[in-house]
Amino acid sequence: MIAGEGNVLSGPVTDLKGVGAKVAERLQKLGIEQIQDLLFHLPLRYQDRTRLLPLGSLKPQQEALIEGTVRLSQVKFGRRRSLLCYIDDGTGSLVLRFFHFSKTQQQQLTEGVRVRCFGEIRNGPSSLEMVHPEYQIIPADTIVPVEADLTPIYPTTEGLHQLSFRKLIKQALACLNDAALLPELLPRQARCHAVAETSLVEALRFVHEPAPDVNVQLLLDRRHPAQRRLAYEELLAQHLTLRKVRMQMQQHRAPSLASNGEQRRALLSALPFSLTGAQDRVFQAILGDISSAVPMQRLVQGDVGSGKTIVAALAVVEAVSAGYQAVVMAPTELLAEQHFKTFSTWLNPLGIQVGWCVGKQKASERKAVLADLVDGTIQVAIGTHALFQDEVIFDQLGLVVIDEQHRFGVHQRLALRDKGRKKDMFPHQLVMTATPIPRTLAMTAYADLNVSVIDELPPGRTPVTTVVIPETRRNDIIERVHLACQEKRQVYWVCTLVEESEHLQCQAAEDAANELQAALPDLRVALIHGRMKSAEKEQVMHQFKVGNVELLVATTVIEVGVDVPNASLMVIENAERLGLAQLHQLRGRVGRGKIESHCVLMYHPPLSENGQSRLTCLRETSDGFVIAQRDLELRGPGELLGTRQTGLPQFRVANLMDDQDLIEVMAEAADQLLAVAPENSEALVARWFGHKVDFGHV
Numbered sequence: 001m002i003a004g005e006g007n008v009l010s011g012p013v014t015d016l017k018g019v020g021a022k023v024a025e026r027l028q029k030l031g032i033e034q035i036q037d038l039l040f041h042l043p044l045r046y047q048d049r050t051r052l053l054p055l056g057s058l059k060p061q062q063e064a065l066i067e068g069t070v071r072l073s074q075v076k077f078g079r080r081r082s083l084l085c086y087i088d089d090g091t092g093s094l095v096l097r098f099f100h101f102s103k104t105q106q107q108q109l110t111e112g113v114r115v116r117c118f119g120e121i122r123n124g125p126s127s128l129e130m131v132h133p134e135y136q137i138i139p140a141d142t143i144v145p146v147e148a149d150l151t152p153i154y155p156t157t158e159g160l161h162q163l164s165f166r167k168l169i170k171q172a173l174a175c176l177n178d179a180a181l182l183p184e185l186l187p188r189q190a191r192c193h194a195v196a197e198t199s200l201v202e203a204l205r206f207v208h209e210p211a212p213d214v215n216v217q218l219l220l221d222r223r224h225p226a227q228r229r230l231a232y233e234e235l236l237a238q239h240l241t242l243r244k245v246r247m248q249m250q251q252h253r254a255p256s257l258a259s260n261g262e263q264r265r266a267l268l269s270a271l272p273f274s275l276t277g278a279q280d281r282v283f284q285a286i287l288g289d290i291s292s293a294v295p296m297q298r299l300v301q302g303d304v305g306s307g308k309t310i311v312a313a314l315a316v317v318e319a320v321s322a323g324y325q326a327v328v329m330a331p332t333e334l335l336a337e338q339h340f341k342t343f344s345t346w347l348n349p350l351g352i353q354v355g356w357c358v359g360k361q362k363a364s365e366r367k368a369v370l371a372d373l374v375d376g377t378i379q380v381a382i383g384t385h386a387l388f389q390d391e392v393i394f395d396q397l398g399l400v401v402i403d404e405q406h407r408f409g410v411h412q413r414l415a416l417r418d419k420g421r422k423k424d425m426f427p428h429q430l431v432m433t434a435t436p437i438p439r440t441l442a443m444t445a446y447a448d449l450n451v452s453v454i455d456e457l458p459p460g461r462t463p464v465t466t467v468v469i470p471e472t473r474r475n476d477i478i479e480r481v482h483l484a485c486q487e488k489r490q491v492y493w494v495c496t497l498v499e500e501s502e503h504l505q506c507q508a509a510e511d512a513a514n515e516l517q518a519a520l521p522d523l524r525v526a527l528i529h530g531r532m533k534s535a536e537k538e539q540v541m542h543q544f545k546v547g548n549v550e551l552l553v554a555t556t557v558i559e560v561g562v563d564v565p566n567a568s569l570m571v572i573e574n575a576e577r578l579g580l581a582q583l584h585q586l587r588g589r590v591g592r593g594k595i596e597s598h599c600v601l602m603y604h605p606p607l608s609e610n611g612q613s614r615l616t617c618l619r620e621t622s623d624g625f626v627i628a629q630r631d632l633e634l635r636g637p638g639e640l641l642g643t644r645q646t647g648l649p650q651f652r653v654a655n656l657m658d659d660q661d662l663i664e665v666m667a668e669a670a671d672q673l674l675a676v677a678p679e680n681s682e683a684l685v686a687r688w689f690g691h692k693v694d695f696g697h698v
Contacts, residue, residue: 008175009036009182016171018164029157031690036182038172039204040687041165042230042652043152046210046219049118050147056092058121058128065146066130067116067138068094073109085109094121095129114138150210150219169208176201185680185687186233190673192665195228203229207653222655231654232662236673237688238444238651239666240681246297252426254295255398259321263350267317270349271310278456279307285452286315286430290399295417296428299446301437302454303624304588305461308432309339311454312401313346315430320352320379324398324427327381327419331404333358337534339403340382347380357383357392387419394419401430434588435581438629441656443663463622464591466599468575468615477571477600478519484569485523485550489595492570493553494586496577506531506555512573513553524548529555556582558589565593575601576611580631583618610634632657652688 013019013027013035027033032041053064068087076082083106085096096117098105109115119133138144154165175181179201186196206226210219218224268275275283282300289296302308316326328343330336340356347354355369355378372378376395381387397420420427431449442451469477481491493516495509506529513527526549528540543549545564552558552567556578570590575583583601591597601615617630656663674681 007181009039009172010034013038013168016168018167023160023164026157026160030155030160033690035172035175036687037690038169039176039182039208040652041154041169042207044155045153046150047118047153048216048220049151050149050212050216052116052146054091055087055089055094058092058094060121060123060128062121063119064121065116065118066094067114070109070111070113070115073106073111075106083109085115087115093127095124095127096133096135097124097129097131099132108137114140116144148212150214150216152208152210173205173208176205185677185684186236186669187673187676187680189676190236190669192669192672193232193662195225195662196232196669198225198229200229200233202226222653222658227653228659228662231651231659232669233684234651234654234688235444235659235662235666236669237684238654239670240673241685241689242444243670244681244685249297249426250294252295252424253293254290254426254428255322255324255396256293257290257319257322257324257398257428259318261318261321263317263321263352264314266350267314267346270346273458275310276307276454276456276458278302278454279311282452282454283311283314285450286311287318289450290315290318290428295426296430297449298429299431299433299442299449299451300454301433301442301451303457304434304585305457305592306434306454307458308403308434308454309342310346312403312430312432313343315399316343316380316401317347317350317352319399319428320347322398324396325373325376325379325381325394326399326401327383327387327394327397328401328403329387330382330384333360333384333534334530334537335403336382336384337538343380343382352379353377354380354382357381357386359384359386361386392419396420397427399428399430401432403432404434434585434624435628438625438632441632443666444656460594462591462594462597464587464597464599466587466601466619466622468601468603468619471573471602471604474602477602478516480600481516481551481569481571482520482523485520488566489569490544490547490549490564490567491551492558492567492589493551494558494570494572495553495555496572496574509553509555516551516553520551523550525551525553527553528558556586558586563592564589566595567592568595568597569600570598571600571602573602574604575615576603576607580614580617580627580634583614584622584624584627587618587622 008015011034012024013032014021014024016035019027027037030041032038047063049065051065052067055066055068058064058066066089068089070085070087071093072084072086074084076084080099083098083101085098087094087096096109096115114137115135116138117130117133117135119130122129122131136144152166153162154169156162156165179199182201182204184200186200191197203226206224207230210224215224219227282302286296286298286300289298300308300311312328316328319326328339330339336356336358340354344354353372355372357366357369357373361369369378369381370391370393373381374393374395381394386392400417400420417426417429437446481493484491493512495512509527509529513525517523517525526540526543528537532540540549540552544552544567547566567590570587572578572583572586578586587599590599599618601618603611603615607615613630613634617627621627654662673684
């Protein structure tokens with residue numbers, strides 16, 4: 001059990017000194033209601049005020065405790081009035097800059113005064129600076145000791161200062177003198193990693209009040225055993241919540257989509273290709289799921305061009321053959337349109353009615369689609385977010401397919417699933433992504449889903465050679481494009497802009513198309529971008545596909561789904577501005593035939609270190625999983641998945657990148673805990689996540 005009745009720790013924070021109604025209200029915004037919640041409100045980072053650094057050793061972006069003598073103090077009038085204090089300590093000098101200052105401060109910080117400051121070092125116009133540092137005046141001929149311990153910095157909210165927080169946490173820690181008040185919830189069997197051997201009370205004490213002799217770097221890097229002990233418990237609590245979601249879903253019922261397989265066999269025999277071993281293996285797993293009366297929750301990962309769409313189409317045919325409707329949702333209208341055409345081509349000959357539902361439809365068209373969905377005339381609906389809208393009602397929805405899952409939040413995919421809910425019957429759900437998710441991330445963020453991987457490319461796909469070239473060699477690249485087209489090959493020229501404005505992106509693509517047409521007058525150049533009408537885009541893509549256009553200039557709208565086997569060269573402008581996953585997706589548009597293919601990543605020098613790492617990674621590998629792992633290292637899980645996508649709370653101490661070894665043992669730890677002490681499961685989740693997330697509805 002967690003802190004029980006009569007336990008000080010389960011008392012309200014108002015029992016603490018200095019916490020009135022106003023402070024309690026502010027603490028509540030951070031999810032802190034009981035005294036115990038304070039113990040689990042962990043430091044975000046630490047400041048090292050235990051040593052004074054010489055001014056001559058300082059570097060930008062570093063936080064430092066420094067001391068020096070003011071040599072000059074002046075008020076400067078520019079765009080903003082500021083007080084500048086020039087200090088030195090015999091090893092170097094520094095400027096203290098204050099934009100908001102009082103007359104008293106100005107009188108305090110005068111020539112000859114010794115001052116001790118803490119703050120971030122920045123590059124100023126003429127030398128290194130500290131802007132608005134914390135400071136204290138040091139009286140002449142006195143020695144003021146530095147802090148003995150590292151200073152924890154806590155996540156906070158308006159009106160609650162770090163100092164107040166530290167005082168409150170000190171009071172909460174005093175309650176830990178009786179260790180029995182905070183019981184261990186990890187039975188011996190659930191400690192599947194050496195870090196779990198540290199006691200919880202010890203670990204909490206240590207992270208709030210690190211010992212003076214601590215290995216500072218270890219703590220700053222969040223690798224100290226005490227931090228890892230807490231990360232272990234937090235990851236276990238999170239794993240248990242997702243496992244609970246999964247178990248709750250398995251309590252629901254779903255229609256059994258079992259058919260005689262006639263339509264499925266007809267589709268397979270009509271295809272101009274055979275399924276790869278990986279496609280067949282994944283489809284058999286889906287078939288097993290959807291023939292059961294428990295809702296399928298399966299994530300299918302497959303690299304660009306691995307053939308996920310046909311696997312989804314076979315599942316859709318199975319649902320329709322069993323007498324149910326299916327829905328396929330894509331993140332963009334362009335991709336939804338492409339799916340609509342592909343599915344219509346495959347399914348119409350089988351007598352299956354495919355309909356389409358997007359935001360831009362005319363009112364009359366939309367009305368007709370809605371009516372056909374309600375009465376079951378449309379058996380397969382393809383569309384975008386428009387499918388979420390209240391007026392979209394299905395007759396009998398049996399299967400939901402979501403493409404490019406990472407573009408949708410958990411709540412969105414569940415909203416669509418709820419469309420098919422009839423009493424306690426739910427449709428099956430198939431989620432697909434071409435953005436491979438590193439295994440450890442999948443184990444934490446998608447622990448509520450079964451994961452399948454299509455890890456084999458269809459035969460005939462040629463590897464793409466990638467080169468990284470600066471913008472200064474633009475003319476050489478244009479010459480290379482010319483040569484490729486003279487050899488009867490086709491070329492993509494992709495324009496990217498850092499600005500989100502679609503208008504600016506289209507303008508850049510138009511300018512590039514005009515420039516390339518002028519430079520290569522003998523080539524047929526066409527342009528495609530997001531602001532063109534569907535019919536125009538379709539016409540341009542058709543002309544490119546049949547070979548009437550040699551050079552296609554495009555914005556990133558061609559990122560997904562376009563298949564032109566004769567296109568063997570892609571040039572991506574400003575490649576350093578795109579993420580690894582998006583560059584990998586774009587590159588997947590070439591190398592779709594038997595011709596040797598190339599991708600040119602053109603960048604605008606100078607390249608940042610991060611930009612260089614990304615482009616080097618793409619040059620060295622075409623394995624989507626290696627790229628995804630590198631993306632995770634460069635951008636971190638928050639940006640890769642977004643809390644919005646995962647529907648998970650932010651971790652307080654665990655880190656999905658650094659704690660991969662802990663994630664690996666979580667399934668085993670959860671099995672052991674549930675076998676030996678199942679009653680501790682709820683308490684563990686409450687301890688770490690409390691009321692922050694309603695996992696029952698995720």
